[in-house]
Amino acid sequence: MKHKRFLALCLGVLFVSxxxxxxxxDMDSRxxxxxxxxxxxxxxxxxxxxxxxxxxxxxxxPLPLSFxxxxxxxxxxxxxxxECTSDLWTGIKYMKTxxxxxxxxxxxxxxxxxxxAEVKGSSPVGDFxxxxxxxxxxxxxxxxxxxxxxxxxxx
Numbered sequence: 001m002k003h004k005r006f007l008a009l010c011l012g013v014l015f016v017s018x019x020x021x022x023x024x025x026d027m028d029s030r031x032x033x034x035x036x037x038x039x040x041x042x043x044x045x046x047x048x049x050x051x052x053x054x055x056x057x058x059x060x061x062p063l064p065l066s067f068x069x070x071x072x073x074x075x076x077x078x079x080x081x082x083e084c085t086s087d088l089w090t091g092i093k094y095m096k097t098x099x100x101x102x103x104x105x106x107x108x109x110x111x112x113x114x115x116x117a118e119v120k121g122s123s124p125v126g127d128f129x130x131x132x133x134x135x136x137x138x139x140x141x142x143x144x145x146x147x148x149x150x151x152x153x154x155x
Contacts, residue, residue: 038144052102054094056084059106
């Protein structure tokens with residue numbers, strides 16, 4: 001009798017738990033995508049090289065390939081980092097056009113709360129890599145916005 005109850009409990013967990021756990025996971029991935037978009041747009045505006053003909057992005061957060069579509073209208077074009085090359089002598093180039101590009105990376109996201117995250121990013125400049133830039137991203141009225149950067153700047 002105990003085995004039947006245990007088996008029923010195990011089967012219940014298998015069939016009920018996944019349905020309940022998908023919603024928070026979906027919300028978390030959507031929230032992560034929104035935070036990455038807000039942070040990348042901030043980095044584009046404040047830390048991208050003016051001469052770049054493309055912006056190559058990379059992130060440690062798992063993002064779908066379609067994430068890049070969020071920047072479809074951006075000038076210069078935004079592409080995944082695998083579409084760019086880096087050479088010590090010529091710098092970063094967008095492979096499709098062979099023109100200069102800039103690489104912007106999100107190296108970490110630390111959740112402060114459900115409505116605030118600290119995002120670290122970096123961008124190589126010339127032969128050097130800039131120190132990581134830390135920004136605070138918050139949710140206000142359903143939109144994610146950069147609240148401040150490490151140097152105290154507010155946008």
